Amino acid sequence: MKYITKNLDFQLDKRSVVTLGKFDGVHTGHSKLINRVMEIGKEGYETVVFTFDVSPLVKLGTRIKRTILTNEERRILLERRGVDCLVECPFIPEIIQMEPEDFIREILVKQLRAAYVVVGPDFHFGYERKGTPQLLQELGTRYGYEVEILSKETREERPVSSTWIREVLQEGNIEKVNDLLGYRYFVLGEVVHGRQLGRTWGLPTINQVPEDGKLLPPFGVYASKTFIKGKTFYGISNVGVKPTVEVPFAGVETYLFDCDEDLYGEEAWVEFYHFVRPECKFDSVEELKAQIQRDANAGKQYFQKRGLHS
Ligand SMILES: Cc1cc2nc3c(=O)[nH]c(=O)nc-3n(C[C@H](O)[C@H](O)[C@H](O)COP(=O)(O)O)c2cc1C
Protein backbone atom coordinates (compact mmCIF):
# COMPACT_ATOMS: atom_id res chain seq x y z
CA MET A 1 0.00 0.00 0.00
CA LYS A 2 1.23 3.50 -0.85
CA TYR A 3 1.21 5.61 2.31
CA ILE A 4 1.20 9.38 1.79
CA THR A 5 1.58 11.24 5.07
CA LYS A 6 2.90 14.53 6.48
CA ASN A 7 2.76 16.29 3.09
CA LEU A 8 0.47 16.42 0.10
CA ASP A 9 3.19 16.38 -2.50
CA PHE A 10 2.03 13.40 -4.58
CA GLN A 11 0.55 12.51 -7.92
CA LEU A 12 -1.12 9.18 -8.78
CA ASP A 13 -0.27 7.64 -12.17
CA LYS A 14 -3.53 5.74 -12.58
CA ARG A 15 -7.18 6.86 -12.45
CA SER A 16 -8.64 6.06 -9.07
CA VAL A 17 -11.68 5.28 -6.97
CA VAL A 18 -11.60 7.37 -3.80
CA THR A 19 -13.43 7.45 -0.49
CA LEU A 20 -12.93 10.31 1.94
CA GLY A 21 -13.48 11.01 5.65
CA LYS A 22 -11.96 10.63 9.09
CA PHE A 23 -12.43 6.87 9.29
CA ASP A 24 -11.82 6.73 13.04
CA GLY A 25 -12.44 3.10 13.90
CA VAL A 26 -12.79 1.86 10.30
CA HIS A 27 -16.20 0.68 11.55
CA THR A 28 -19.01 -1.25 9.82
CA GLY A 29 -20.27 1.97 8.17
CA HIS A 30 -16.83 2.80 6.81
CA SER A 31 -16.50 -0.82 5.68
CA LYS A 32 -19.55 -0.42 3.49
CA LEU A 33 -17.77 2.39 1.61
CA ILE A 34 -14.45 0.54 1.47
CA ASN A 35 -16.12 -2.63 0.13
CA ARG A 36 -17.70 -0.60 -2.66
CA VAL A 37 -14.34 1.06 -3.43
CA MET A 38 -12.69 -2.35 -3.65
CA GLU A 39 -15.43 -3.58 -5.99
CA ILE A 40 -15.02 -0.62 -8.36
CA GLY A 41 -11.23 -1.01 -8.07
CA LYS A 42 -11.52 -4.42 -9.78
CA GLU A 43 -12.29 -2.55 -13.00
CA GLY A 44 -8.66 -1.36 -13.00
CA TYR A 45 -8.73 1.72 -10.78
CA GLU A 46 -6.32 2.53 -7.96
CA THR A 47 -8.24 2.21 -4.67
CA VAL A 48 -7.70 5.24 -2.41
CA VAL A 49 -8.71 6.22 1.12
CA PHE A 50 -8.23 9.95 1.72
CA THR A 51 -8.19 10.70 5.43
CA PHE A 52 -6.62 12.99 8.01
CA ASP A 53 -3.64 12.73 10.31
CA VAL A 54 -5.21 12.25 13.76
CA SER A 55 -2.14 13.06 15.82
CA PRO A 56 -2.60 16.88 15.81
CA LEU A 57 -6.32 16.45 16.60
CA VAL A 58 -5.27 15.50 20.07
CA LYS A 59 -3.84 18.95 20.64
CA LEU A 60 -6.70 20.95 19.11
CA GLY A 61 -8.55 23.21 21.54
CA THR A 62 -8.49 22.78 25.28
CA ARG A 63 -9.99 19.30 25.35
CA ILE A 64 -8.06 16.26 24.29
CA LYS A 65 -9.90 14.46 21.54
CA ARG A 66 -8.87 10.85 21.65
CA THR A 67 -9.46 8.40 18.82
CA ILE A 68 -10.50 4.74 18.60
CA LEU A 69 -7.52 4.05 16.35
CA THR A 70 -4.08 5.62 16.15
CA ASN A 71 -2.76 6.54 12.70
CA GLU A 72 -0.69 3.35 12.70
CA GLU A 73 -3.60 1.10 13.70
CA ARG A 74 -5.85 2.65 11.03
CA ARG A 75 -3.10 2.25 8.42
CA ILE A 76 -2.68 -1.45 9.25
CA LEU A 77 -6.43 -2.13 9.06
CA LEU A 78 -6.71 -0.40 5.67
CA GLU A 79 -3.66 -2.20 4.35
CA ARG A 80 -5.23 -5.53 5.36
CA ARG A 81 -8.36 -4.59 3.43
CA GLY A 82 -6.23 -4.38 0.31
CA VAL A 83 -6.47 -0.60 -0.24
CA ASP A 84 -3.79 0.51 -2.76
CA CYS A 85 -3.18 4.00 -1.41
CA LEU A 86 -3.78 5.77 1.91
CA VAL A 87 -3.49 9.55 2.04
CA GLU A 88 -3.20 10.88 5.59
CA CYS A 89 -3.73 14.56 5.01
CA PRO A 90 -2.03 16.92 7.49
CA PHE A 91 -4.09 19.58 9.27
CA ILE A 92 -2.47 22.59 7.68
CA PRO A 93 -4.12 25.97 6.97
CA GLU A 94 -3.85 25.44 3.17
CA ILE A 95 -6.13 22.42 3.56
CA ILE A 96 -8.43 23.57 6.35
CA GLN A 97 -9.14 26.83 4.54
CA MET A 98 -9.49 25.34 1.06
CA GLU A 99 -12.77 26.10 -0.69
CA PRO A 100 -14.63 22.88 -1.61
CA GLU A 101 -14.30 23.43 -5.36
CA ASP A 102 -10.56 24.07 -5.04
CA PHE A 103 -10.21 20.82 -3.12
CA ILE A 104 -12.09 18.95 -5.85
CA ARG A 105 -10.09 20.47 -8.70
CA GLU A 106 -6.62 20.43 -7.16
CA ILE A 107 -6.61 17.32 -4.99
CA LEU A 108 -9.41 15.02 -6.06
CA VAL A 109 -9.10 15.60 -9.81
CA LYS A 110 -5.47 16.65 -10.47
CA GLN A 111 -3.55 14.73 -7.81
CA LEU A 112 -5.78 11.73 -7.07
CA ARG A 113 -7.11 11.47 -10.64
CA ALA A 114 -10.51 10.34 -9.33
CA ALA A 115 -12.79 8.53 -11.77
CA TYR A 116 -15.17 7.48 -8.97
CA VAL A 117 -15.87 8.95 -5.54
CA VAL A 118 -17.72 6.94 -2.89
CA VAL A 119 -19.09 8.76 0.19
CA GLY A 120 -21.84 8.57 2.79
CA PRO A 121 -24.81 10.97 2.69
CA ASP A 122 -23.44 13.25 5.44
CA PHE A 123 -19.90 13.68 4.12
CA HIS A 124 -18.73 17.31 4.46
CA PHE A 125 -15.43 18.79 3.30
CA GLY A 126 -13.56 22.01 2.60
CA TYR A 127 -13.60 25.36 4.36
CA GLU A 128 -16.36 25.56 7.01
CA ARG A 129 -17.51 22.07 5.92
CA LYS A 130 -19.30 23.71 2.98
CA GLY A 131 -18.66 20.82 0.58
CA THR A 132 -21.45 18.21 0.40
CA PRO A 133 -22.05 14.97 -1.53
CA GLN A 134 -24.44 16.94 -3.77
CA LEU A 135 -21.74 19.47 -4.62
CA LEU A 136 -19.36 16.61 -5.39
CA GLN A 137 -21.97 15.22 -7.75
CA GLU A 138 -22.70 18.55 -9.46
CA LEU A 139 -19.01 19.18 -10.14
CA GLY A 140 -18.44 15.59 -11.22
CA THR A 141 -19.98 16.31 -14.62
CA ARG A 142 -17.60 19.24 -15.17
CA TYR A 143 -14.45 17.49 -13.91
CA GLY A 144 -15.16 14.01 -15.24
CA TYR A 145 -15.75 11.71 -12.28
CA GLU A 146 -18.77 9.81 -10.96
CA VAL A 147 -20.10 9.94 -7.41
CA GLU A 148 -21.81 7.17 -5.45
CA ILE A 149 -23.58 8.22 -2.27
CA LEU A 150 -24.21 5.14 -0.14
CA SER A 151 -26.90 4.94 2.54
CA LYS A 152 -25.85 4.69 6.18
CA GLU A 153 -25.07 1.33 7.77
CA THR A 154 -27.28 1.12 10.87
CA ARG A 155 -27.63 -0.85 14.10
CA GLU A 156 -30.93 -0.69 16.02
CA GLU A 157 -32.11 1.85 13.44
CA ARG A 158 -29.26 4.20 14.38
CA PRO A 159 -26.45 5.05 11.93
CA VAL A 160 -23.13 3.59 13.02
CA SER A 161 -20.68 6.43 13.68
CA SER A 162 -17.29 6.92 15.31
CA THR A 163 -18.94 9.26 17.83
CA TRP A 164 -21.36 6.53 18.93
CA ILE A 165 -18.56 3.97 19.23
CA ARG A 166 -16.43 6.36 21.31
CA GLU A 167 -19.40 6.82 23.68
CA VAL A 168 -20.00 3.09 24.06
CA LEU A 169 -16.27 2.46 24.55
CA GLN A 170 -16.18 5.00 27.37
CA GLU A 171 -19.06 3.12 29.02
CA GLY A 172 -17.01 -0.09 28.87
CA ASN A 173 -19.51 -2.01 26.75
CA ILE A 174 -16.90 -3.92 24.78
CA GLU A 175 -19.35 -6.37 23.20
CA LYS A 176 -21.32 -3.47 21.70
CA VAL A 177 -18.14 -1.68 20.56
CA ASN A 178 -17.01 -4.86 18.80
CA ASP A 179 -20.38 -5.27 17.11
CA LEU A 180 -20.33 -1.67 15.82
CA LEU A 181 -16.71 -1.92 14.67
CA GLY A 182 -17.20 -5.29 12.97
CA TYR A 183 -13.95 -6.54 14.56
CA ARG A 184 -12.57 -6.54 18.09
CA TYR A 185 -11.35 -3.26 19.62
CA PHE A 186 -7.60 -3.58 20.16
CA VAL A 187 -4.47 -1.90 21.41
CA LEU A 188 -1.33 -2.28 19.31
CA GLY A 189 2.00 -1.50 20.91
CA GLU A 190 5.44 -2.61 21.92
CA VAL A 191 5.96 -4.66 25.07
CA VAL A 192 7.86 -2.48 27.53
CA HIS A 193 9.42 -3.17 30.89
CA GLY A 194 7.22 -2.89 33.98
CA ARG A 195 8.57 -3.26 37.49
CA GLN A 196 8.68 -7.01 36.92
CA LEU A 197 6.81 -7.67 40.16
CA GLY A 198 4.21 -9.85 38.42
CA ARG A 199 6.92 -12.32 37.47
CA THR A 200 7.97 -12.77 41.11
CA TRP A 201 4.31 -13.56 41.94
CA GLY A 202 4.20 -16.32 39.32
CA LEU A 203 2.04 -14.06 37.11
CA PRO A 204 4.31 -12.73 34.36
CA THR A 205 2.63 -9.96 32.37
CA ILE A 206 3.27 -7.88 29.27
CA ASN A 207 3.02 -4.08 29.59
CA GLN A 208 2.09 -1.67 26.81
CA VAL A 209 1.91 2.11 26.94
CA PRO A 210 -0.67 3.21 24.35
CA GLU A 211 -0.14 6.46 22.43
CA ASP A 212 -1.49 9.56 24.16
CA GLY A 213 -4.28 10.01 21.65
CA LYS A 214 -5.62 6.44 21.91
CA LEU A 215 -9.07 6.24 23.47
CA LEU A 216 -9.10 3.51 26.11
CA PRO A 217 -12.08 1.81 27.77
CA PRO A 218 -12.67 2.60 31.49
CA PHE A 219 -9.85 1.58 33.82
CA GLY A 220 -10.51 -2.03 34.69
CA VAL A 221 -9.95 -5.67 33.94
CA TYR A 222 -10.93 -7.27 30.61
CA ALA A 223 -10.88 -10.75 29.06
CA SER A 224 -8.54 -10.44 26.07
CA LYS A 225 -6.73 -12.22 23.26
CA THR A 226 -3.20 -11.28 22.23
CA PHE A 227 -1.34 -11.78 18.96
CA ILE A 228 2.39 -11.66 19.48
CA LYS A 229 5.43 -13.17 17.74
CA GLY A 230 3.09 -14.99 15.34
CA LYS A 231 1.23 -16.71 18.18
CA THR A 232 -2.15 -16.26 19.85
CA PHE A 233 -2.79 -16.31 23.60
CA TYR A 234 -5.98 -15.80 25.55
CA GLY A 235 -5.47 -13.74 28.68
CA ILE A 236 -6.65 -11.15 31.14
CA SER A 237 -5.74 -7.45 30.83
CA ASN A 238 -5.74 -4.51 33.19
CA VAL A 239 -6.20 -1.03 31.72
CA GLY A 240 -5.18 1.75 34.07
CA VAL A 241 -2.66 3.29 36.40
CA LYS A 242 -2.21 0.40 38.89
CA PRO A 243 -3.30 2.49 41.92
CA THR A 244 -1.96 -0.06 44.41
CA VAL A 245 1.60 0.46 43.20
CA GLU A 246 0.95 3.83 41.49
CA VAL A 247 2.36 4.38 38.04
CA PRO A 248 2.23 7.87 36.47
CA PHE A 249 0.59 6.89 33.13
CA ALA A 250 -2.26 4.75 31.83
CA GLY A 251 -1.10 1.42 30.48
CA VAL A 252 -2.40 -1.94 29.36
CA GLU A 253 -0.99 -4.93 31.22
CA THR A 254 -1.86 -8.47 30.17
CA TYR A 255 -1.34 -11.84 31.80
CA LEU A 256 -1.17 -14.34 28.94
CA PHE A 257 -2.49 -17.79 29.77
CA ASP A 258 0.02 -20.59 29.11
CA CYS A 259 2.89 -18.40 27.99
CA ASP A 260 6.35 -18.30 29.44
CA GLU A 261 8.38 -16.49 26.81
CA ASP A 262 10.50 -13.38 26.89
CA LEU A 263 8.41 -10.90 24.94
CA TYR A 264 10.12 -7.57 25.63
CA GLY A 265 10.41 -5.37 22.57
CA GLU A 266 7.83 -7.39 20.60
CA GLU A 267 4.74 -5.79 19.05
CA ALA A 268 1.55 -7.01 20.75
CA TRP A 269 -2.00 -6.74 19.35
CA VAL A 270 -4.34 -7.06 22.34
CA GLU A 271 -8.02 -7.55 21.52
CA PHE A 272 -10.71 -6.87 24.09
CA TYR A 273 -13.68 -9.21 24.63
CA HIS A 274 -15.41 -8.48 27.92
CA PHE A 275 -15.31 -6.18 30.97
CA VAL A 276 -14.66 -8.13 34.20
CA ARG A 277 -14.33 -5.49 36.98
CA PRO A 278 -13.13 -1.93 37.61
CA GLU A 279 -9.51 -1.24 38.61
CA CYS A 280 -9.20 -0.78 42.41
CA LYS A 281 -6.65 0.29 45.00
CA PHE A 282 -5.86 -2.62 47.33
CA ASP A 283 -4.57 -2.29 50.92
CA SER A 284 -1.77 -4.73 50.27
CA VAL A 285 0.08 -6.31 47.40
CA GLU A 286 -1.02 -9.71 48.79
CA GLU A 287 -4.69 -8.81 48.25
CA LEU A 288 -3.96 -7.52 44.75
CA LYS A 289 -2.11 -10.73 43.89
CA ALA A 290 -5.03 -12.90 45.09
CA GLN A 291 -7.46 -10.75 43.08
CA ILE A 292 -5.37 -11.04 39.88
CA GLN A 293 -5.44 -14.83 40.35
CA ARG A 294 -9.26 -14.69 40.61
CA ASP A 295 -9.36 -12.43 37.53
CA ALA A 296 -7.28 -14.93 35.59
CA ASN A 297 -9.72 -17.70 36.59
CA ALA A 298 -12.69 -15.53 35.56
CA GLY A 299 -10.99 -14.88 32.20
CA LYS A 300 -10.31 -18.58 31.63
CA GLN A 301 -13.93 -19.43 32.44
CA TYR A 302 -15.15 -16.74 30.04
CA PHE A 303 -13.20 -18.28 27.16
CA GLN A 304 -13.87 -21.91 28.20
CA LYS A 305 -17.64 -21.27 28.19
CA ARG A 306 -17.32 -20.13 24.61
CA GLY A 307 -15.17 -23.11 23.63
CA LEU A 308 -12.17 -20.86 22.95
CA HIS A 309 -9.78 -21.97 25.68
CA SER A 310 -9.24 -25.48 27.06
C1 LIG B 1 -5.51 -8.95 35.50
C2 LIG B 1 -4.85 -7.83 36.24
C3 LIG B 1 -5.60 -7.04 37.10
C4 LIG B 1 -5.00 -5.99 37.81
N1 LIG B 1 -5.77 -5.22 38.63
C5 LIG B 1 -5.22 -4.22 39.31
C6 LIG B 1 -5.99 -3.42 40.21
O1 LIG B 1 -7.20 -3.57 40.35
N2 LIG B 1 -5.36 -2.46 40.91
C7 LIG B 1 -4.01 -2.22 40.79
O2 LIG B 1 -3.50 -1.36 41.46
N3 LIG B 1 -3.25 -2.93 39.92
C8 LIG B 1 -3.82 -3.92 39.18
N4 LIG B 1 -3.06 -4.66 38.34
C9 LIG B 1 -1.66 -4.26 38.11
C10 LIG B 1 -0.71 -4.76 39.17
O3 LIG B 1 -0.51 -3.69 40.05
C11 LIG B 1 0.58 -5.16 38.48
O4 LIG B 1 0.36 -6.38 37.83
C12 LIG B 1 1.74 -5.32 39.42
O5 LIG B 1 1.99 -4.10 40.02
C13 LIG B 1 2.98 -5.78 38.66
O6 LIG B 1 3.32 -4.83 37.70
P1 LIG B 1 4.69 -4.91 36.85
O7 LIG B 1 4.39 -5.53 35.52
O8 LIG B 1 5.10 -3.46 36.69
O9 LIG B 1 5.64 -5.68 37.64
C14 LIG B 1 -3.63 -5.72 37.62
C15 LIG B 1 -2.88 -6.49 36.73
C16 LIG B 1 -3.47 -7.54 36.03
C17 LIG B 1 -2.66 -8.36 35.09
Ligand SMILES: Nc1ncnc2c1ncn2[C@@H]1O[C@H](COP(=O)(O)OP(=O)(O)OP(=O)(O)O)[C@@H](O)[C@H]1O
Ligand atom coordinates in the same frame (compact mmCIF):
# COMPACT_ATOMS: atom_id res chain seq x y z
N1 LIG C 1 -22.82 4.28 9.13
C1 LIG C 1 -22.29 4.66 7.97
N2 LIG C 1 -22.66 4.04 6.83
C2 LIG C 1 -22.13 4.41 5.64
N3 LIG C 1 -21.23 5.40 5.49
C3 LIG C 1 -20.82 6.03 6.61
C4 LIG C 1 -21.31 5.70 7.90
N4 LIG C 1 -20.73 6.50 8.82
C5 LIG C 1 -19.90 7.30 8.12
N5 LIG C 1 -19.97 7.04 6.80
C6 LIG C 1 -19.25 7.70 5.72
O1 LIG C 1 -17.87 7.36 5.87
C7 LIG C 1 -17.04 8.46 5.47
C8 LIG C 1 -16.15 8.82 6.64
O2 LIG C 1 -16.97 9.19 7.71
P1 LIG C 1 -16.43 9.84 9.04
O3 LIG C 1 -15.39 8.98 9.63
O4 LIG C 1 -16.03 11.24 8.76
O5 LIG C 1 -17.83 9.80 9.85
P2 LIG C 1 -18.40 9.08 11.14
O6 LIG C 1 -17.99 7.66 11.31
O7 LIG C 1 -19.87 9.36 11.11
O8 LIG C 1 -17.68 9.90 12.28
P3 LIG C 1 -18.19 11.01 13.29
O9 LIG C 1 -19.05 10.28 14.28
O10 LIG C 1 -16.90 11.50 13.90
O11 LIG C 1 -18.91 12.02 12.47
C9 LIG C 1 -18.02 9.59 5.09
O12 LIG C 1 -18.18 9.59 3.68
C10 LIG C 1 -19.30 9.21 5.81
O13 LIG C 1 -20.43 9.75 5.21
